[in-house]
Amino acid sequence: MHDVARLAGVSAQTVSRLIKGFEGIRPGTRERVEAAIAELDYRPNQAARLLRTRKSKRIGALAHEMFEFGPARLLRGAANEARRSGYSVNIVGVDGDDELAIEEAFRSFEEEQVAGIIAVTLTDSMRRVVERRPLDVPIIVDPAETLGGGQTISQTGAAMAADHLLQLGHRRIGYLGGPDGWLPSRERRSQFLADVRAGGGQIVAEWSGDWTPASGDRAGGVFDPSANITAVFVANDAMAIGFIHRLFARGFDVPGDVSVIGFDDIAEAAYMNPPLTTVRPDFEAEGRIAIGALLAEIEHHPRGDFAHPGGELIVRSSTASVR
């Protein structure tokens, strides 16, 4: 910075002011300084700035299972949104229920003096670890909480699934969910169950898996035909794929004997046999919204409108009207 100042014939302070966008600089001076900056390809030293101001433009993202379908997209949306506002996002992935890794992540966020933290906490246990941590920066523990009381994408999506099955005339319906300890899993379940009942249907069977196709396959193994289930909502496409696979192996037809609707719309869904009817939630939007809320808090400006991430029902061939 001093080199720039010397070259432009001004003091370092003037350079500093220009950099952070101070208005009151005479045009002539401004030009000289800008020329000097360009000339020397000067780049401010973040460390020095951080040391002095204690304000960074970095956000820490604690991401549970960051490479899973939903979280990955949410993170992408979040990172892009943050970047648009001049913040960078430091993603720390945590797999499984590794409390130590979480503690470590927070420690590193603290040391890096992030301006805020977004924790993509999918499970209760993880959420507990995060919540009992005293912190001096804004934090968003669950992106869904930033929706201002609106519906989460899990809820909107589950509602779409329920509506779709009811419209097709299904009344005896099953639900294959994720693990109980997972928030999205519970949200999808309660919304779906409520809507099915409100629409005059009943939940005849429930199973739960661990989001993997293998667990969907296992659920398909305990599927009981004598219960006369005509449709099943599976909480993600991966399990739906395993579920359908086992149903076929056991001689059932989808959607002939039972309709199946998934959740996520993974790229492969359209190329299953039968092509999978599913819900395509806008995870990226949820990430964007969460970061928007976090930045509002960091910069103390009021939240704008509460946007709501949407979702889309993708009707393919794994669901059909009830006979």
Add this chain to the structure above:
Amino acid sequence: MHDVARLAGVSAQTVSRLIKGFEGIRPGTRERVEAAIAELDYRPNQAARLLRTRKSKRIGALAHEMFEFGPARLLRGAANEARRSGYSVNIVGVDGDDELAIEEAFRSFEEEQVAGIIAVTLTDSMRRVVERRPLDVPIIVDPAETLGGGQTISQTGAAMAADHLLQLGHRRIGYLGGPDGWLPSRERRSQFLADVRAGGGQIVAEWSGDWTPASGDRAGGVFDPSANITAVFVANDAMAIGFIHRLFARGFDVPGDVSVIGFDDIAEAAYMNPPLTTVRPDFEAEGRIAIGALLAEIEHHPRGDFAHPGGELIVRSSTASVR
């Protein structure tokens, strides 16, 4: 730090020395300082340290399509390995051929004064952008380059696929690859082609897609039965799924009419119909190895052994002996 020093009755320098692991500190002093650190829950200020030393413990990872199957696992392996050595990894995702985003990523790495950079450059165009950038920190442009002349996972995997098909008696073989501009795509192709030929087979047809199931489906549409192809190696499972889907739609049987082997072993592969024979490459190991090489360069200690990431052939039911 000064508070700690005062509390322990020593100078700040002594505290500093203790922190960075300096040996020559009398046990009594050491104890007092450690007690003071614990007492005050003291955490060194990274910014100050970075300002003074210009050495950070952070690695920048420029990740192209970071949420794709391979890159995601590679990054996970890299991040874990880095963490084991006390480094944190700052992942910046770049999607598509966004040169601007790459430039921006490097800029931010520079500003953060990362100790090294690992660029997961999958495409040639991206690689060119990265390579023409002058840099003053160690960088690994392509993880595969750290293998010390050994085979990449793409090559080992392709070799396994070729071997498998040849062993089953196939001689008239097709190849469905990724985009030409992608390095892994070319590696898989050239290795596969070479091995097939060396084994007495011939490549009767070639198609290429963009890694998506949709593109696999399109390739399946132009599959020409008159060429008497009995087996096809598809460069990733997603395309394989689309490919098989279309073959079925056109009335061909897999593996009855044509065997198909994929690459990646995505979770869904086992639950396809038929369950997909595929190659399971160890992407995480590749990430670990790359970081190992990078750290060696950063810390100027000699590279250890060149480990080689392995792969595994997963034989399921989409391949069969030639009739």
Add this chain to the structure above:
DNA sequence: AAACTTCTTGTCATCGATAACATTCTGCTC
């Protein structure tokens, strides 16, 4: 016990930016 080596600890300046305060310069009024 003096002289000397080695080990431990302390002092001071510095990294690059900025907050707070001080000063100089402009443009205006009368």
Add this chain to the structure above:
DNA sequence: GAGCAGAATGTTATCGATGACAAGAAGTTT
């Protein structure tokens, strides 16, 4: 053109760690 408000710029001290050097303490040798 003197006086003055307000704008533009400069000075100084500081954030928290550490490198280089200095000094004091402990141990060794003769």
